[in-house]
Amino acid sequence: MNTILIIEDDLAINDLIKTTLEKNDYHCTQAFSGTEGLLNIKTATYDLIILDLMLPGLTGEEFIEKLLEIADIPILVASGKDSIDSRIACLNLGADDYLIKPFDINELKAQVNALIRRTRKNPVSDRLGYKEFILHRELFDLEINGQLLHLTKQEYKIIKLLMENPGKVFLKQEIYEYAWEDYYMGEDKTINVHISNIRRKVKPFTDHELIETVWGIGFKLKK
Template identity: 50%
Template sequence: MANNNDSRILIVEDDTNINNYIFESLSINNYNCKQAFSGTEALLYLGKYDFDIILLDLMLPGISGEQLISEIKNLTDSSIIVISAKDELESKVDVLMLGADDYLTKPFKIEELKARIFVQLRNKNKKVNNKLMKYKNLTLDKSLHKVMIENNEVDLTPQEFKILELLLSFPNRVFSKQDIYDFAWDEYFEGEDKTVNVHISNIRKKFKKYSDEEYIETVWGIGFRLSK
């Protein structure tokens, strides 16, 4: 099973033996782990570090695991795998509805936990990749609303960003001015309006500051598409 030593995992478990067992087992596979033995300690870590996955016991001293799920969701988009001795269906349903991503009942096999961690990381990577759009040396990040040409950030207006997002979504398709206007603006398109032309021109000028590549091609009489 592939592992990523950039993956950060917070283990929240008050039982020292279980916490250490998980920590040692995951560290062998090059996961970057930190240990918390109470809900309060977990919140301190969450205020300082970003984690990909949080392994969470429910029966914790002080702040319960159920309370902590709500706190975590307000602080981060980390995936939460609950590890608990509570094996009632109602308990599982309740924490999943609160926002947990998975539920593993104690006692558990470490290989099953590793498999569940792998699945959560794979799903997280898919989400990240869906938010990143790449073409030539250009990257558009939908989550950060950022466009980069190599290591240079390009300052685009909201409409320019939407135009580029549309073109990148369908790299072989030619979009009419109306297609582009309908996607980037919430207004009725006037056939002779030059707004789209002006915005395309501005995008090209901004790109020229950082690269000689051609990114947007004009298809005369039809519209625009990514340059081939």
């Protein structure tokens, strides 16, 4: 049974979505703030998130940013914000689809079904997310705000290692032996050149750095 997390502060709307989807064989968990939604993410696994934007405390947009740091779960935004700018901003942040309130409940069901089908064809495990960065495991591509960058094998493996272990500092030896599958001979130039190439590729598409240098030690993801 597919599991869905509903993050909506309006009790009536939250209950309506839950009741409707459970009649269609989905298991639903309810949350009423972005903070509560994040707590649920840390304690359970979900196939889809239905997300309001105007939430108490942590907004929907802030929730999306924080979610990408800890998990890769499809997001259907359901919001009263109906401007093109709001929709584009959410999709660029990492949302998968956008539904404008007030919505027809049958349209909601159709979009939920479509996202679940899409996820089955393109499993979540094929993507790894961190902030606005999405690493496509099978394509050797890094997606930044909707733009796809092709990576070399070593660039891909360096990013994959760091994104799978956010917050961890890796020694140059560890990075080299993982990405090149060879013994490290103390040669810093090769790693430094590849890190520089990654930064150069990323820079035109975001103000955020992806990789941080920890001087005298190695590298980690930039917070």
